[in-house]
Amino acid sequence: MLYVPSRYRALGVRSFALPVSLQEIPLVKSTSVALTRSCDALLANPATALVVPVIGIIVFALWGFLPLMKDIRNRFDHGGNWKKSPTYLISTSYLQPLLLWTGATLVCRALDPVVLPSAASQAVKTRLVTFVRSLSTVLATAYILTSLIQQLQKFLVDMRNPNDSRSMGFDFTVKAVYTGIWIAAISLFMELLGFNTQKWITAGGFGTVLLTLAGREIFTNFLSSVMINATRPFVVNEWINTKIDGVEVSGIVEHVGWWSPTIIRGDDREAIYIPNHKFTVSILRNNTQRTHWRIKTYLALSHMDAAKIGTIVADMRKVLAKNPHIEQQRLHRRVFFEKIDPKTQALMIYISCFVKTSHFEEYLNVQVMSTYLHLCLQ
Secondary structure, eight states: OOOOOHHHHHHHHSOOOOOHHHHTSHHHHHHHHHHHHHHHHHHHSTTHHHHHHHHHHHHIIIIIHHHHHHHHHHHHOOOSOGGGSHHHHHIIIIIHHHHHHHHHHHHHHHHTTOOOSSHHHHHHHHHHHHHHHHHHHHHHHHHHHHHHHHHHHHHHHHHSOTTOOOOTTHHHHHHHHHHHHHHHHHHHHHHHHTOOHHHHHHHHHHHHHHHHHHOHHHHHHHHHHHHHHHHOSOOTTOEEEEEETTEEEEEEEEEOOSSSOEEEEETTSOEEEEOGGGGGGSOEEESTTOSOEEEEEEEEEOGGGGGGHHHHHHHHHHHHHHOTTBOOSSSOOEEEEEEEOTTTOOEEEEEEEEESOSOHHHHHHHHHHHHHHHHHHO
8 A cells, every 4th residue: 555644745735835825715725625624535545556557557648558569569570661560550450449448447457446525626526537437438339330430441452453443332331330430439429428419310300301491402412412422423533414403414523522512513614503402303314324325327228229229238248247345145236228318319227236235435446437338339
């Protein structure tokens, strides 16, 4: 048991040199007396002997644990970056928070039996101990869970195809889980402090109704942003076409906002800002997600070549059948003489097939090449 003589305790507490005028103030005098009695009771309590080693644990966790783990690692593994090693990751994400939580819990446990002389100081001590215990528990739990989810996210990202820009809401799900963990941590912290979170939730629901009535457009835009980020009908750098309020919009997606509008870079390189709730009530076409591009056109022949039309149609079918860029199995490939143009008396040959590409430039090249071969056949 740690024992401090009374003369040193008195010297430690009464070493404040206050002017005579300040000592005569009742508030200062009563405060000094209360602090003196509290410190005397704290130093005379046997629980003080338990606080000192626990504080040593906290100091070790903050400044000594990581250097010790680094030294142990270097004795067995001399290569690699320390901050990128699994040892550093486990130490900072799991072991160090557990050590800090253990130290804070032991400090609170050592201070629990301490009885202060006045009821006010005892109440302050009890509230402070409860606050530290609750805060350390909530922070340690939330930090360890978020670290675990972060490592799981990194593992799943490494397992996926790096060229796949569409994660079907994976990033949004991770953000939602992060948010849920911290909301649950705050709720648990308030419960541990003695607050009734059900009243706060009820007040929050009433506030949500008021917010919806006051800022309906803003709230609707936010919910639409959540849905867009969750379902991912389009992502950044994709080419989309849509019709917003009767206006055709076509361009590359530059930014998908949450509160802010989505930015689309138009075909003429102009910036188009569209509120996200407009996408939820509009038909949208995503050209980047195409698996094929369709060639659908008519070739006009002179009525003087009516005798050759059968040969030309057969040759065009052979050209399309031999083209490696044209889909041959899953989708149709059609070349037919369809009609005679009533104005020009031209013979109209209908051509319909699909190019095996998602890139518009490759589709144009195949289309031009097919037309050129047809002209050569003529």
